[in-house]
Amino acid sequence: MIEKPPSPAAVGPVDVVLPCLDEAGALPWVLERIPPGWRAIVVDNGSTDGSADLARSLGAHVVHEPRRGFGAACQAGLAAATAGVVCFCDCDASLDPGLLPGIAAPVLDGSADLVLGRRRPTTPRAWPAHARLANLELARLVRRRTGLPLRDLGPLRAARREALLALELTDRRSGYPLQMVVRAADAGWRVREKDVPYHPRTGRSKVTGTWRGTWQAVRDMRAVLAEPPAARPVGVPLPQAAR
Template sequence: MTVVIPCLDEAGALPGVLAAVPPGYRVLVVDNGSRDGTADVARLHGAAVVTEPRRGYGAAVQAGVAAAPEGIVGFLDGDGSMDPADLPGLVDALDDADLVVGRRIAVEPGVWPLHARLGNRLLAMRLRRRYRVDVHDIGAMRVVRRSTLLALGPLHPRFGYPLDLLVRAAAAGLTVVERDIDYRNRTHGRSKVSGSWRGTAATVRDFWAVR
């Protein structure tokens, strides 16, 4: 299995994340334009690095998928907010599903800014009602077979990716399963998405464009 970690300026958090990856998993860090030495830190801690010139979370994820070998691909953030030890449980659930997504459960205080929590709930509700996908979170830890993902075609290049993926998976009739995962504050560095109003606004705009 290959673990793809999209990273933009995560040099501080990345060593802790990489150290927690279960043995035997191959790691691909996808960097696009970090200025803090993220790529060097990744290599130093045993990860392969893919460089993607196009900016954006979705572009980074899709570059990682393209570079990964056939088989199962897992995804998580590089900011220390998710525990790679949750990945094997998601892989087990893939026996009865096409796509397994992590439902983030806060295990320390202050993890969800109010606007992020509300926006997330609203979008998840829309997904359940409109697309019949039984999820309660639009998160970023997921496990899927590479071939399944590639068959969905190109998805949103920026922060719309996580939602676009779920909508397309539903449209393709895939079985989507949700599993609880631990969620913490990022361990180092700055938020690109939910921690700021600017990031949240960009995310909502991208999410809405998904349709």
């Protein structure tokens, strides 16, 4: 069941990282739905359709990350963030940033350390069969690897900025979202899922729009799952809620 999100004022200011590669068609809808008082950080990953200039004209803070890769864009946005809590959202209009207060609330109130939006497709074409099957298999592998009862590796998520930086994520491609979950689990974080509607994206996916792209993403994520558990260095802080 999809919960009604709290008002943005109830959860405080948050930075929203939006990795972007040629998303001019979706940007206006996405940016107009960023919660009031929150800062949109659009990370341009080499767009050629004017996405960066459009995002800037719409009031977003724009960061340029020349190294291609979803993880490279997300990490650049995280580095540019200054708020205590950071959210991540795709920039293709498949996910509604207006739902982010509900995703961020458990992190801000201390009841969770990482919250993921579990995608619930609104139409069959919102999630191609090959991408959905790949996600189901990866979720199964994540459950086996971490013990977390996750059913999705949703890109709509929230966590505390300093704690995320302390995870020292290294993947700069498609494995970045998975590495975040695996390292969070290894560090003892409380990870939660919340249902969110998943709409047909604007334009074609750069990752899961083809079998080849999906297979590459699966390869990246399998490499992450093969990594040995990362030990938390002495002195690295746990999320505030877990102290």
